[in-house]
Amino acid sequence: MSRKTYRQAVSEALRHEMRRDLRVVIMGEDVSGGLGAPGEQDAWGGPQGVTKGLMPEFGRGRVLDTPISESAFIGAAAGAAATGLRPVAELMFVDFMGVCFDQIFNQAAKFRYMFGGRAVTPLVIRTQYGAGLRAASQHSQSLYPIFTHIPGLKVVLPSSAYEAKGLLIQAIRDDDPVVFFEHKALYDDEEEVPDEAYTIPFGEANLTREGSDATIVAFGRMVKFANQVADSLEQDGIGCTVIDPRTTSPLDSDAILDSVAETGRLVVVDEASPRCNMATDIAALVAEHAFGALKAPVRMITPPHTPVPFAPELEDAYIPSPARIEEAVRGVLAAKR
Amino acid sequence: MSRKTYRQAVSEALRHEMRRDLRVVIMGEDVSGGLGAPGEQDAWGGPQGVTKGLMPEFGRGRVLDTPISESAFIGAAAGAAATGLRPVAELMFVDFMGVCFDQIFNQAAKFRYMFGGRAVTPLVIRTQYGAGLRAASQHSQSLYPIFTHIPGLKVVLPSSAYEAKGLLIQAIRDDDPVVFFEHKALYDDEEEVPDEAYTIPFGEANLTREGSDATIVAFGRMVKFANQVADSLEQDGIGCTVIDPRTTSPLDSDAILDSVAETGRLVVVDEASPRCNMATDIAALVAEHAFGALKAPVRMITPPHTPVPFAPELEDAYIPSPARIEEAVRGVLAAKR
């Protein structure tokens, strides 16, 4: 056990699994880097340095740099998964899904079903998401609702370093295709993380705070904000349960419904665009299955229905803030049925 | 005015607009057909014959067949829209979005915003969607929630021939990118459709039935099913309001909230996969903004979270049926707060 960053946690998970299972290979643009170049080899390790050091240890045979051809290499990862390997492919930013989505949602996600259960596709796609780095419209999106919408895909949103390591090891050992969303503003966050390998099961929410006045469901980086809000409200004697579902598909509906049964009040915080997103997914779940327990309207805290803007003032206004979340919790507490 | 099929209605809309505005061009695979072939020219008119006859009238300069290169030609439509044309591109089945989504969601949808309001992109993408034709997993999806999720896109779901004509003309005259979803099981449906051009504004729901006991919101083909259910319940003295929002983006929230304010009971019927779909979108809207009026839990009728299966027995079980909708309406009527 020692303090590790989210970046290190992801990196360790990859290293553990590559040591443990020869079928695990990784691929992506510059996951090693320097290929064919005159200078340093393993020069990049991906844009965040997450995969640096893997090529020297495991060789170019298992750490595969790729041309900028996402359809071909994400599809290759799907094809390799269906034929015996356990690839971890890096889609550098989830914003690039548009050039390769077919291989993810029509191929990898559907093999098992279309082929009558006679295929396994143990594929992991690691990808960066989220706003906050002034990377603007095409490098800042939180497109996990789209992947959650697709039957056959599992979708993971690690909210901290500890979560990242355990969930990624689980993802690699899982026999279904998994899309693993790393928030680009979390890579430097640190916490205690075991040195050894461990798994966190999918579909089991984590209650990061417990309280009986209101339930906050949040995803990825928004869990951090929700925790801050819960801590601040605690000072005022308001107890919040913060639920980090960890995986949006499968979803731990029970944890959410049980908590709402107790608190009767729900705020959902989602960094994704507001239409057909996880906030609506959770709000709808509760409106259907915990309606009787609700003491106030559900509140959804999301960005506006716009692309992510560039200028810092704009982006800061775009991202759901702890202040907005706190205001919403106070709102549901004040509201009466 | 005369009886016309959905197919004819779409076709007429295209013809009206191509006559009216020289900047309107259409493109897609075999939208005319027979190019380079020894036999009949204009041999196809798209897979449904919708665009047949346009090439002879408007010429190959404005009716453009394409290679099977969706990224290139959908992207070309976006680029053409940004530089003066008003293209209507046909994505044969929405299931094929995965090979060209980038050009839709990162390019066309974002130009206006990214470029600070200094671009217009009057692009229409026509596409077939929906189950029912035994076309199986890769040709039967209802992916409109994905497009609805994307800021910058408008999303239209015509539920009948009359709707199709008016909404398509509106789409072509609109200065924003529009994705126009034609349900493949509706093409032969007939109704009275004016011969002249007319528009149906976006964001204005159509109340196809009115009643004060329950509200049913349905999309596309599901409107037809909802109407059947409303008519059948009418026999039992149960009055339903059926809302066809026509466009999921923009959405006529007011029409839905107003109706729920009156009925207090809501069933949403969505042919799309259940997670992060329009059913959750509407249910969440109501849970947030009409909570006080609700007398029963919201019910969502959707397919299961699986790909679309091939065998008729399976596909019939997959598609939301009038029977399931009726059961849900009776359910919300029976439920107590």
Add this chain to the structure above:
Amino acid sequence: MQLSRDQLLRAYRDMATIRAFEERVHVEFAAGVLPGFVHLYAGEEASAVGVCMNLGDGDVIASTHRGHGHCIAKGCDVKAMMKELYGSVEGLCRGKGGSMHIADLSRGMLGANGIVGGGPPLICGAALSAKVMKTGGVAVAFVGDGGSNQGTTLESFNLARVWELPAVFVIEDNGYAESTASSWAVGGDQLKRAEGFGLPARRVDGHDFFDVHDAAGEAITRARSGGGPSLLHVVLDRYYSHFEGDAGTYRGPGEVDRLRAEKDCLKRFRKRVIESALLGKDQVDTIDREVAALIETSVREARTAAKPSAADVLTDVYLSY
């Protein structure tokens, strides 16, 4: 490559089976008993069989929407295929896939594909599996002339080259993508395109089994022995229209009749093996009879095979949830 008598018999049997299967599916479809979207491979048999005769169970192919021929050539069970088309739970994909997604991974058949250009990236992956796990396996992607314009296909050419994969791309150029002629839709030239990406490439007459078999053998041997990817441009013809239901009016007058009369890979094969006494006429006739019986039984069994139940909708999405 010299073929043994057994190999010749197998080649003929496989081609004849594909032909008979497709002719019968055409009839069944016209009778309205077959659901779904169906694309027939009749006329192109020498390509599937000429290629797949060079492959074993450890090798993998990815097919197209026109997948029945590749399935049969790769050794999939014909009865289970017919049951799949009939939507039976006893089908190759338990009735969930249908014609456009028919597959059998145990035979290295990675699926027909409803997405044009869907297969080539997958085949890069199958080739990677073979390379990493050192199985000696080879992976083959079949692609239509139309599919050769899909970016996924073109990217795969390059990926296979830079990763030095044991992969072969087989462009089955039947002159049309739906109703559009490949002479119009394909800019440039297939062989030059391949060479542009550094792939060795050969053009072959897809009506001639021996021609295909030979060129495919060369490409597959190259791949298997570490020589990397290559491409085959197979020029052939489809007898039926694009899909069952397409009137095919874009064809020239008498085109199909002429094709059937003059460009029939089965007739050509028969003629050659009988004239050169490689096989006896009776041997070939026997196969014809056996194949006819097999197809008859397949249809009979498929018609009455068990249908899935509604509960089956929910299975097979995930391995674990």
Add this chain to the structure above:
Amino acid sequence: MQLSRDQLLRAYRDMATIRAFEERVHVEFAAGVLPGFVHLYAGEEASAVGVCMNLGDGDVIASTHRGHGHCIAKGCDVKAMMKELYGSVEGLCRGKGGSMHIADLSRGMLGANGIVGGGPPLICGAALSAKVMKTGGVAVAFVGDGGSNQGTTLESFNLARVWELPAVFVIEDNGYAESTASSWAVGGDQLKRAEGFGLPARRVDGHDFFDVHDAAGEAITRARSGGGPSLLHVVLDRYYSHFEGDAGTYRGPGEVDRLRAEKDCLKRFRKRVIESALLGKDQVDTIDREVAALIETSVREARTAAKPSAADVLTDVYLSY
């Protein structure tokens, strides 16, 4: 092509402006005052300017993530560009786009693009607009060596050919995509690829303005006069690392110093025009001074230019809703 003195002055001014802009952005970024992801074009100036000197306002270009040079060469306002990078509401995209999405449609600059390979399909569309509306316009896509492996790019080659579009594809091959060498990632050869799709293609030295200008002129003239699309393979170098923040360790020892010393399109241009007395040294020096002043003013103004307000987030999504 013979260039007038005015044209030569403009060429030098544009190249010098790009260089000065980028060198300054590098400094500003290092000082931590510039937000976002920034990719610098320094070293590649002769390509943008050599191509765009052949274009007018009615012609359209699509750029890459490395877009500042193309913007300036296409006539975008330098001050408004700098303001955009600073996230000002007075910027070219009112602070919403930033470096990766900088655009000015009124100048025919269809945007930098955060998506590698995003531009070529768009340029097919711009070329189609010109063709349908008979404007005589030409559309040019700039693509990196890395972007040349993206399926969108390759599909566009074919679409431009079969639609006979007035389009030109300019592959700016600076030897690297991020840290990966193009010698590894690009299978085959750019010219052969182009020819595979039926596109006439030429390779030029991207350090030599005249070479680029000449080849681009030929391609653009061909397109403008109805001769269809073609491709330019421009071989050049970038001085900075992939993005501001990349240590660039994949470069060989002394690589950048050597490039700056030996492969500088600006120095080469100066030398040539002065030695051949096409321009006077004083004229060139004057431009240098004016450019330096312009960049200085741009930064000064950008630093204090108005920032957007939170309410601006909500505008410009749709034209009507």
